[in-house]
Amino acid sequence: MSLPKPVPFIAAARTAPAPSTLVVAILTVALSACAVGPDYQRPTAAEPTAYKEAQDWVPAAPADALNRGDWWTLFEDPILNQLEAAIDISNQNVAAAIAAYAQARALVREQRASMFPVISLNGGATRSGSGGGGINSASGSGNNYQMSIGGSWEPDVWGRLGRAVDSASAGAQASAADLASARLSAQGELAVNYFSLRQTDAQKRLLADTIDGYQRSLQITQNRYNAAIATKSDVLQAQTQLANTQSDDLGLTRQRAQLEHAIAVLIGKAPGDFALAPIAWKVTVPDIPVGLPSTLLQRRPDIAAAERRVAVANEQIGIAQSAFYPNLKLNASYGFGASQVAALFSASNNVWSLGLSAAQTLFNAGATSARVSEARASHEQAVASYRQTVLTAFQNVEDQLAATHVLGQQQELNRQSSLAADQVEQQALNRYRAGQISYTDVVTAQTAARSAGRTLIQVQADRQTTAVALIQSLGGGWQIAP
Template identity: 60%
Template sequence: MNALLPSSSLRAPGRLSLSALALAALLAGCSVGPLYHQPVTALPNNWKEQKAAEGWLPAAPADALDRGEWWKLFGDPTLDELASRVQVSNQNIAAAVANYANAQALVRGQRAALFPQVSLNGSGKRSDTGSTSPSNAFAATLDATWAPDVWGRLRESVNSASANAQASEADLASARLSAIGTMATNYLSLREADVEIGLLDQTIEGYERAYTITSNRYKAAIAAQSDVLQAQSQLATARATRLTLVRNRATFEHAIAVLVGAVPADFSLPPAAWKQTVPGIPTGVPSTLLQRRPDIAAAERSVASANSQIGIARSAYFPSFNLNAAIGSSASRVGDLFSAPNSLWSLGLSAAQVVFDAGAISASVDAAKASYDASVARYRQTVLAAFQGVEDQLTAGATLAQQEGMYREASEAADKTEQILLNQYRSALVAYTDVVTAQVAALNARRTLVQVQLNRQIAAVSLIQALGGGWQAGWMEGGVQPEPAQPATSPTPTIRP
């Protein structure tokens, strides 16, 4: 329905146009999409392994992770500096930042569709037919079009894009948490490698002395040549093991360089003291994990987006409307374009309704519902995996704390055994094979103790990551799960005002 009338008749259809706009505004308050409810998951009241971990894990204030910069809990200035560099220069984080900016732009683009579009067109030409004198023709038109969001399709598109943007924000937090966590693990492993290299240096010095002793005893015809060969083998093995540790340290250093956005050739970390701090980490109650884990928040936002897609698909059942208006003028002179006698205007409303599509719309709705169900399943699986991760790290932390005391006792006993047997060998009371066995046991015990100390720190980093690293989903504040709800399954949607 379109009208093209002179401007002098503008008042006549005034009531008609106002009625059409009022009808469009009324219909724009309706929506055919299902109401969204956060999926319900089973939440335990407490962590299963929390009680077993009590007494073995350090105590911590309840807000220790809320301060955000969790890596500072380890008390290492170098680690703090590297974490700052990761947040600025890591390329995975940079990509996540760009993805978030893209998602925000898409939201603005979808929101713009809710408003009318206005365009201005102008033209001018000069013609000569040959039989008359040349003439000029000028025209200017202002057009406005608006597709009122009668069934909520555009609003659901905005909601879907907004949910995707929030999911992208959570993905950014996940990328940051993963990058810093990986860097912290590599850094702590590098410092542990420094300690193990130091242990090997001390051990090699001891083996060199033992080799000298056996050589002197062999030259004096006191010991057999096999003692010298065993001492030589022990020394060569220790030196080879040290090279392996040096290689591992270089690998950790290269990995850290990439994480901070540097070329490995231009990055180095000199040996330094290893701070063996194991920070206390408050776990909170399980329900808070839904707000603190970025991957859970991203999965929940994906559910919200999928829910909006159902409404978008359902809106195709109903007619679409389009309002358009235009005012223009034409004249032979530019100065006459804006005079009333030369002005024309139009106001129209068009509607379109699908009459037959062989079930295409219904299939689209079913596909949207299936995608929603899949996103709910992924969300619940993400929650279950998150609970498992926390329980695993609680168990690991408590177990490693107990093991550290036991391995320290074993290392001290092995050191004493090594020294006793070496003294006995000098007095020709035991065979050198006993000394070798004691030396191997002592070195293994020292290295195992250091590795357990590292594993405690890595378990702390993993627990922090499992708890979300102090991140908070702003759109999920409150943490109370709603009542269960599923999208409607009837093929004919219900309009909700």
């Protein structure tokens, strides 16, 4: 059971001065305010002293010129630079995150406004009468005019309003981190799609050369068959190999179109209005300095967002606990009332009031305690989510460091394999022309050469996309975000 609507301690008066004891009491209550609830402390999380997979990596230094705004320029691709510049302008996911951040900032201003008095101006006029109009009955009517200015203020005695402001501020900071995450995610996805498209172009060029070679091989086998030197099976094998390769080329054409469409959507364009012409692929893989694991907690926007949500949950505990204490409210008004407009602002017709009200819930079957328990459980959930985000971030960095190290070694081995396979293919074709081997041996050599070439291109693309993933895992740059 809760108390009825609170009544001001001081009733309305006309000309008597406000009691000084009430003013003293109000100031005493306001100045003795103390916030209930736990003070926020950033939760601890697993934090290794060094990355296991870093090995010979160069640590990041304050002199590093790169920041999270233009990390893609390290890949030295002017077309990629132009595409990335369109992310902030046209990407709709980023636009939605920007709007969410603006909404969170507006909520902070709204919560902060609740800590100040509310002042209102009221005015009105009424006409009333009585009597039935009979011979022996009295009748009459009159006017009444009122004008007053009033104010109310809820002193933040228990810190509820202050914690609401802090909670909204932490929420806005989490929203800002979400915006940074959305921007970094869109930038990384665009870079990966772009490099995948250039990889597809390189594979199509490789297949174009391969198709030319297979067409020449088919002509050789056809000529040998016409001269009764080779069997029909040689011609059929050459035809099968050529047709399969041409089919693979069409598959790459479909894959390239899908990547082009994805890039168009990322920069806010309709796929039908966007095209990227094939160009020579510049395989640039930048050296990425890696800082200490402790700096990752300051750079990663997803970690920042998770930590700020812990702060939000912490403030909610104090807000819930403040319900155990009475709500206090100050009210004051000053105005005039008269039966004639001309006499409305006369000093003899002024009215004022000043009051302090209090309301306290006496019994609600444990609902307040349940809300406090709910807030504490929500805080524990936010802490666990923060710690899991930190662990996942360290895993991302370790995974990409290991992948980068291995792919660098694989690229050199695949390069050697591709060169050797090309030589074997040429030697096998020469020996077939001389009648020393069957065409099956030629097909085997050609298939191996084609596979080695495609594997080399794949590894080169993987090194670029892994570099992008490592940059994202490091928070988008080498410097600590402001």
